[in-house]
Amino acid sequence: MSPAMTQPMAPVRPQGPSPMGQAPSTMRGFLLDEAEDDEDVVSSAGSGPRQSPGGNGPSSGNRGASQDGESALGPATAQSWPRAESPPATPADGLDGRSEPHHLIAELAEQAAPDREVPLHVQITREPSHEQGSIPLRLFPVPKKGAQLTITVTAQGLRALGDLTQELIVYPGRDSDVLYFGLRTMASGLHHVTVRAFHKGTYLGAVHLQISVTEGGVTRDGPRRRAVLPGIAFEPGEATLQVHRAEDGSFSFQLLSETCYPPELFRYRGGDPGEATEQIYDQLREAASRAGRASPADAAGLKKRLKNEGVQLWSSAVPEAIQRQFWEQADRITSFTVLGEHDFVPWELLYPLDKDHDNGFLAEWLPVVRRVFHQDRVHQIALPGAAFVMPPGSPAEAQLEIAELRNLLGPGVTNAGVLTNREALTDLIERGHAGLLHFACHNAFSRSGSRVHMADGHFTPRDLATAVQTRSLRPHQPLVFFNACRSAGEIPWFSDSLGWAQNFLKAGASAFIGTLWPVRSDSAMQFAKSFYGQLLDAGQPLGQASLAARRAIRDLDGDPTWLAYAIYGSPAATATTQGHS
Missing domain, CATH: 3.40.50.1460 (Rossmann fold)
Known part of the structure; x- marks a missing residue:
């Protein structure tokens, strides 16, 4: 593993508001060198079969890619919710029995000059929406005592004037209160703001806004943006890790489950983690090609090496605070979702381990699922x-x-x-x-x-x-x-x-x-x-x-x-x- 992965991530503490056993099998896919041209590709994939390293059967190719991302989170306050260890409630458990669609509404100025305070207002309403781009979710009854949602905001290139993670309660038959998020414009340009709603660890939907910051610009109100939330259901036991990459190269991690934790901002000391990830993929590709010809001893050695790769990945690529939070919730988590545009970590290879816990790779212990923004x-x-x-x-x-x-x-x-x-x-x-x-x-x-x-x-x-x-x-x-x-x-x-x-x-x-x-x-x-x-x-x-x-x-x-x-x-x-x- 490269030095980039063997060095832990150092916390970046914000100073005030932050800027945003078998016969050998063929292999599927082939990795192309940058110098290869299209004719090389045709001859590799479209001509007759090639021999695999083991000498048996045709060879095959490979597939893949890497990525890019989004904004930074400002400071937030940790808030906890009552534990919910039972299945979704039924009307006998205190629901009013009605299911109705809800809408995530956000309002932000669409133009302003630099160094101007621009409020962002967010609300959950019952009003109908006919706009395109809505994100439908299934209907779900709202408890009479209300459903507590977490609202997070990412604001690229803007300064947060307060917490960018807040909570609101949705009651049956009523619109929610309006949340206020304070933002201040900074550099000129077009900046993107995203508002996301979660019910415990379940992602419900998002609204995307833009603000143009120009010298001498007059503050102009923007249109209301909304996402349809036909239901505010949560999946009991689902935990979501929300990951962002900031413009300065630091990463923001936020774990959302039955407890809402504040974002953790970290920076890799060893440079771009993607380089280390590529080295891991190279090792795994080689291991897959040899697997059908491996002796029992070699297979056991590979399994142990894979475990060590996974443990190293867990300790170096996941902030210590997130590790602690995960272990606090581990006995209540039944599925793990990673929400973000950056696949800089092969999440499926994580092997969570400490002196009290050894349950195997995360992906053999829990369903590990990814989500991308706008999905x-x-x-x-x-x-x-x-x-x-x-x-x-x-x-x-x-x-x-x-x-x-x-x-x-x-x-x-x-x-x-x-x-x-x-x-x-x-x-x-x-x-x-x-x-x-x-x-x-x-x-x-x-x-x-x-x-x-x-x-x-x-x-x-x-x-x-x-x-x-x-x-x-x-x-x-x-x-x-x-x-x-x-x-x-x-x-x-x-x-x-x-x-x-x-x-x-x-x-x-x-x-x-x-x-x-x-x-x-x-x-x-x-x-x-x-x-x-x-x-x-x-x-x-x-x-x-x-x-x-x-x-x-x-x-x-x-x-x-x-x-x-x-x-x-x-x-x-x-x-x-x-x-x-």
């Missing part, structure tokens, strides 16, 4: 049909994988066919595909981007730009499973993120599953079969289905593929083969 919270994933992507040059096992998955999905899921051309794939996405979109192919990855070589050219995250802009997938909110190497990260592109997961989610997908490093094809197929079986046949929610799939392939001769999958979505979301109503 809808979906409670039911509709899978009325399934389309598969398998271009020429895909792994030898891809055809078998698709056949077995078709059989597993059954006749209740319409077969939308196998796609081999980029044009047909982009048309399907831009028309708004309903159901499952499953990729079983190679993903060529380099530091400058990621691409799938289709029969008529490369399919890249930029080919999703129209779908992102029009939110074409939102009406049906499909599930996208990118069962290819390194498909879950991001690549910074013109100050924005350019990755498969982020772009599919921003286009309106309900969930995305991808890998963080090259994986073995046989392990990848087993993970997919176990996941779909748990999600559809066993009726498990997304988080639990992914946890069961990890455990199903965990003991394959030291193969680390079970830790490679990143799951994006709502951990409590369930699946149905019926279409959206």
Whole structure:
């Protein structure tokens, strides 16, 4: 592990208000060097099979990306709530029995001069909303005693004049009080402000605002922005870690569960943590390629080395305050969600450990799910049909994988066919595909981007730009499973993120599953079969289905593929083969 990961994160204390055992299997994916051109890619992925390091079977490729991010949090006050260790309440538990939609409303000036105080007002109301960009959540009765929500604010380039984490109570049949957040303008430019609502550890929705700061500018009120919250349900036991990267390179972590903790601001002493993460991925890629040929002793040694990597990652990449808070809540946490745009930490590899606790990797202990900002919270994933992507040059096992998955999905899921051309794939996405979109192919990855070589050219995250802009997938909110190497990260592109997961989610997908490093094809197929079986046949929610799939392939001769999958979505979301109503 590189020095960047072996040195702990040092706290950045704000001074006043802060600125914002098997035969060798083929490997899926290949890592491209920056010097390689498109012809090299074609010859690697589209020509005849290459021999794997073990000499058996065709070789395959890999997939991936890295990322970019958002703002900084100001100081906040720690506030605790009563423990809720039982399932969601029923009317007999003190609910009025009514379910009604709620709306997160935020108001902020859209223009002001530098060094001006600009108030931000936030409220939860019952008024109807006809604006686009709403984030729907399921209906849920509000307790008669009220539901206590946490509101957090991130304000890039503005100065906080007080706490940016506050709480409000929502009562049945009433609008909430109005919260006031004090902000002061600083440098000229266009600045982004985001207001997020949480119910205990469950993320409900967000409102995004902008303010233009110009010399001599007259303060001008901005329009009311809102996000629809049809319900304010929380998932008992869900904890959310909200992560931001500030403009100065520091990171903000905030743990939200049954207790609301203040943000913790930290800076890496060893430089960019992404460099150390890349070294870890390189080791895991090598381990996956050797796993089928490893002796029992080698497999045991790899498992121990993986544990040490995970423990080191936990101790160096997670602030000590967050570690303490996690252990305080650990016996009440049933799922763990990471909310943020920055995949600088492979969260699935974390191995929480102290002298009193050793429960294994976080991802074998709890469902670990990621969420990105601007992503809808979906409670039911509709899978009325399934389309598969398998271009020429895909792994030898891809055809078998698709056949077995078709059989597993059954006749209740319409077969939308196998796609081999980029044009047909982009048309399907831009028309708004309903159901499952499953990729079983190679993903060529380099530091400058990621691409799938289709029969008529490369399919890249930029080919999703129209779908992102029009939110074409939102009406049906499909599930996208990118069962290819390194498909879950991001690549910074013109100050924005350019990755498969982020772009599919921003286009309106309900969930995305991808890998963080090259994986073995046989392990990848087993993970997919176990996941779909748990999600559809066993009726498990997304988080639990992914946890069961990890455990199903965990003991394959030291193969680390079970830790490679990143799951994006709502951990409590369930699946149905019926279409959206």
